Amino acid sequence: MIILSKLADYGVIVATQLAAEPERQTNAATLAEQTRLPRATVAKLLKALAHGGLVTASRGAAGGYRLARPAAAISIAEVVAAIDGAIGVTQCSIHGPDCTRTDFCSTKPHWKRINDAVGTALAGMTLAEMTPAALFAQWMKLPPKSGPKDGQGAVQ
Amino acid sequence: MIILSKLADYGVIVATQLAAEPERQTNAATLAEQTRLPRATVAKLLKALAHGGLVTASRGAAGGYRLARPAAAISIAEVVAAIDGAIGVTQCSIHGPDCTRTDFCSTKPHWKRINDAVGTALAGMTLAEMTPAALFAQWMKLPPKSGPKDGQGAVQ
DNA sequence: CTTATTGAGTACTAGAACAGTCCTAAATAC
DNA sequence: GTATTTAGGACTGTTCTAGTACTCAATAAG
Numbered sequence A, B: 001m002i003i004l005s006k007l008a009d010y011g012v013i014v015a016t017q018l019a020a021e022p023e024r025q026t027n028a029a030t031l032a033e034q035t036r037l038p039r040a041t042v043a044k045l046l047k048a049l050a051h052g053g054l055v056t057a058s059r060g061a062a063g064g065y066r067l068a069r070p071a072a073a074i075s076i077a078e079v080v081a082a083i084d085g086a087i088g089v090t091q092c093s094i095h096g097p098d099c100t101r102t103d104f105c106s107t108k109p110h111w112k113r114i115n116d117a118v119g120t121a122l123a124g125m126t127l128a129e130m131t132p133a134a135l136f137a138q139w140m141k142l143p144p145k146s147g148p149k150d151g152q153g154a155v156q
Numbered sequence C: 001c002t003t004a005t006t007g008a009g010t011a012c013t014a015g016a017a018c019a020g021t022c023c024t025a026a027a028t029a030c
Numbered sequence D: 001g002t003a004t005t006t007a008g009g010a011c012t013g014t015t016c017t018a019g020t021a022c023t024c025a026a027t028a029a030g
Helices: A006-020 A028-035 A039-051 A076-084 A091-095 A108-123 A132-141 B006-020 B028-035 B039-051 B076-084 B091-095 B108-123 B132-141
Strands: A055-058 A064-067 B055-058 B064-067
Touching: A006 A028, A006 A039, A006 A064, A006 A076, A028 A039, A028 A064, A039 A055, A039 A064, A039 A076, A076 A108, A091 B006, A108 B108, B006 B028, B006 B039, B006 B064, B006 B076, B028 B039, B028 B064, B039 B055, B039 B064, B039 B076, B076 B108, B091 B108
Parallel strands: none
Antiparallel strands: A055 A064, B055 B064
């Protein structure tokens, strides 16, 4: 089973790309090239991110997108929610008490615990931590098994 | 977005039902009645659980299912994995390095952290904790806002 | 041994969700 | 005015999910 949809995954990648150079305004076509994702798909993702208030858009010639807030203030949970909707472990976690089994379902109250754990995990990581720069910093401190001598560790 | 599929959710419900009376052997039809789930679906779930080694089956007349291990030794993660397959945050978390973006994808290494958090949350809860008995015990210690005077709290 | 019961395994179908594309309108720079 | 770029839908093909049905194998009871 996969937790994130492909689009949510892509959304994080696109947002991370924006976070890599926050001062610049980048248009959808350029982001598509940078991330090697289909142009139309990237455009769709950016619309969703803009709708969620995570990026700001400028229309017209020389327009484009940039992060609405500092990358360190945008959590992965927000990015995912902007694309996939609210995060819930089960159907009943989202829809509330309209489950026909509510009355005798003993599992329901427990999902909240798991739900919170997942939410915390996604909310506890920011876009800033996803950038290559952050990855590099981490790699300097905690070199992989193969050691820092081969540059591959930083990518893999 | 919903993390668990309906079937995985149902799987936990069915397994919890088995955990409620571990000494008895119950057949698929009875479990379907107890959980109010479609009989054919319950049968399908039980097959998956049996395949995953979580329940043992006895064929033939007076056959049925029971937990293969004590409920306290079966984690929700195992139940979910038996039905939905291995848990991964993204496609690449499962498929490994065959992603075409591996070389320049800076987000990939970070998913592991989130992946582990989700896995830990699901692995940290057992079937025993999901049973009504466990719920009741918890409710005795931590009564809900409405207080223990109305018996409803234990079900909701 | 025969028969009824029950799980095992597989195949199948309808429906929903997902991923991706395309088109038209609105805004902006030159 | 014209080119560029996002906004907002609509649309489509594919994949996945949920649910059902059917046949085979195993077991208990008479």
